Amino acid sequence: xxxxxxxxxxxxxxxxxxxxxxxxxxxxxxxxxxxxxxxxxxxxxxxxxxxxxxxxxxxxxxxxxxxxxxxxxxxxxxxxxxxxxxxxxxxxxxxxxxxxxxxxxxxxxxxxxxxxxxxxxxxxxxxxxxxxxxxxxxxxxxxxxxxxxxxxxxxxxxxxxxxxxxxxxxxxxxxxxxxxxxxxxxxxxxxxxxxxxxxxxxxxxxxxxxxxxxxxxxxxxxxxxxxxxxxxxxxxxxxxxxxxxxxxxxxxxxxxxxxxxxxxxxxxxxxxxxxxxxxxxxxxxxxxxxxxxxxxxxxxxxxxxxxxxxxxxxxxxxxxxxxxxxxxxxxxxxxxxxxxxxxxxxxxxxxxxxxxxxxxxxxxxxxxxxxxxxxxxxxxxxxxxxxxxxxxxxxxxx
Numbered sequence: 001x002x003x004x005x006x007x008x009x010x011x012x013x014x015x016x017x018x019x020x021x022x023x024x025x026x027x028x029x030x031x032x033x034x035x036x037x038x039x040x041x042x043x044x045x046x047x048x049x050x051x052x053x054x055x056x057x058x059x060x061x062x063x064x065x066x067x068x069x070x071x072x073x074x075x076x077x078x079x080x081x082x083x084x085x086x087x088x089x090x091x092x093x094x095x096x097x098x099x100x101x102x103x104x105x106x107x108x109x110x111x112x113x114x115x116x117x118x119x120x121x122x123x124x125x126x127x128x129x130x131x132x133x134x135x136x137x138x139x140x141x142x143x144x145x146x147x148x149x150x151x152x153x154x155x156x157x158x159x160x161x162x163x164x165x166x167x168x169x170x171x172x173x174x175x176x177x178x179x180x181x182x183x184x185x186x187x188x189x190x191x192x193x194x195x196x197x198x199x200x201x202x203x204x205x206x207x208x209x210x211x212x213x214x215x216x217x218x219x220x221x222x223x224x225x226x227x228x229x230x231x232x233x234x235x236x237x238x239x240x241x242x243x244x245x246x247x248x249x250x251x252x253x254x255x256x257x258x259x260x261x262x263x264x265x266x267x268x269x270x271x272x273x274x275x276x277x278x279x280x281x282x283x284x285x286x287x288x289x290x291x292x293x294x295x296x297x298x299x300x301x302x303x304x305x306x307x308x309x310x311x312x313x314x315x316x317x318x319x320x321x322x323x324x325x326x327x328x329x330x331x332x333x334x335x336x337x338x339x340x341x342x343x344x345x346x347x348x349x350x351x352x353x354x355x356x357x358x359x360x361x362x363x364x365x366x367x368x369x370x371x372x373x374x375x376x377x378x379x380x381x382x383x384x385x386x387x388x389x390x391x392x393x394x395x396x397x398x
Contacts, residue, residue: 001100002026003060006052006089008035008045009355011295012366014323015381017041018295020355021048021088023060023096031060031095032355034301035088036266036294037080039370047078047085060093061100067272080244083269090270091301091351098350105271105351106307116342117306118314120148120187122293123321126381129155129168131175138176141321145338148185148212148314151176156374158193161202170205177209185212191373192216192242196225203233213238213260223248227255238262241291246276253284260313264291265301278309287313293371296330300351303334307345315343328359 005024010017019041021033035044051070058066070086071077078085098105106112124141127133134151141149153172157165177186188211194202199217213236218225220242230237238260240249244267252258263277278288288311290302299319306312319326319333327333332353334343346352368384375384 001029001059001061001096003055003058006048006055008048008088009357009360010041010045010365011329011360011363012369013295013326013363014366014369015371015383016293017365017369018298019044019048019084019088020295020297020360021092022355023055023089023092025060025096029096029099031092031097031099031350032297032353033088033091033093033095033270034266034294034297035084036298037084038293040081040084041365043081044084044088047081048088051085051089055089060096063090063093063097064272066090066093067269071269080242080267083244083273084266087266087268087270090272091265091297094271094304095350102349104307104345104347104349105304106345109275109308112307112345113310114307114312114345116337116340116344117303117312118148118341119146119317119336119343120150120185120314121146121321122150122189122316123318123381124149125151125379126321127379128377129153129172129379131168131171134172135175135179138179142180142184144320145336145341146317147183147341148187149176149180150187150189150215150316152189152191152373152379154190154193156376156378158374159195160198166202166205169202173206173209173211182210186210187213187215187238189215190217192218192220193373194218196229199229200232203229203235211235215239215262216241223252223255227252227257230255230257236260238289240264240277242267244268246273246280249277249280253280253286259284259286261286261288262291263288265305266294266298271301271305274305275309278305278311282311287311289313290315292316293318296326296333297351297353297355299334300330300332300346300353303343303345304351306343317343325359325363329356330354331356 007022153169240262
């Protein structure tokens with residue numbers, strides 16, 4: 001079997017562009033993957049096409065050899081963009097291998113350790129930044145069966161809170177906790193926007209809200225400040241979604257204070273490096289909770305990982321809160337058990353789903369579709385449409 005072509009499809013999904021990859025073979029068999037990176041869909045698409053010449057003629061089932069070649073033959077590493085491009089091709093090759101053998105990807109790694117995975121809702125709060133609005137949508141999300149909710153109450157705060165922003169943030173967290181009661185996990189995403197000291201102070205002020213974890217509390221420049229925050233608070237800290245190498249997780253681990261790692265399979269280069277992160281975490285008694293704010297193919301990739309990794313904690317789940325048409329992009333979407341709040345694992349060969357190219361064609365790349373947490377009203381996740389005010393410019397984006 002040989003690779004004969006690599007196709008790319010950029011899809012405008014409202015608040016973000018998703019990039020899908022299809023690897024075509026000479027045996028009437030193809031695989032799909034995803035290479036989404038917020039704000040860089042066309043850049044990642046170009047990167048996939050530049051790697052294409054390296055893989056044409058190769059056997060897609062020799063995945064480790066192909067991945068090593070794509071990483072090492074391009075001698076100056078291209079960071080997350082390079083790794084996202086590799087991930088799209090790598091995931092598609094796993095899809096091909098599973099399909100060629102008639103088994104799900106998880107079976108290629110020795111089978112499942114679970115039939116379901118805990119998940120948390122994200123993107124459920126597409127509304128104005130107010131305690132009442134957040135509380136109402138929190139109740140709606142839990143009525144669907146979600147037992148955990150993640151959200152960012154900070155607005156456009158950066159570095160240090162203005163007194164009024166601090167008050168609103170605390171009121172939002174309190175309103176959500178009151179709305180859902182004590183039986184629902186709350187996870188707070190700080191999007192790496194607070195100084196180390198401000199993150200510590202804010203977490204302390206929220207001690208009565210029973211927050212399950214605080215995500216990316218401070219700068220992404222180095223791993224040490226996140227570990228410092230974790231060492232100074234008693235709450236759980238989660239981090240790692242922006243890492244582009246396995247070694248960064250090793251550095252985080254060596255700080256001895258963070259025990260929830262958040263690898264993003266697309267930023268790392270796909271399934272194999274994410275498994276490597278899980279094994280490093282497991283050796284240190286830590287857990288992984290993969291980041292996933294991409295499209296439905298990326299969701300399927302994470303669920304394959306959830307099936308095989310013993311220290312897989314919980315999965316981020318945006319899909320039900322994206323625009324309704326997005327569910328028709330693929331032939332399978334996971335069902336949420338409303339009683340347990342868990343997601344099912346796909347069971348069809350390969351990744352367990354396929355792309356609907358008619359839906360893809362109907363929703364082309366949109367240059368306004370990216371998430372900008374510096375914009376007033378970003379919580380609505382509308383992309384850069386006209387009613388989102390760009391805070392740093394103080395003007396509407398036309």
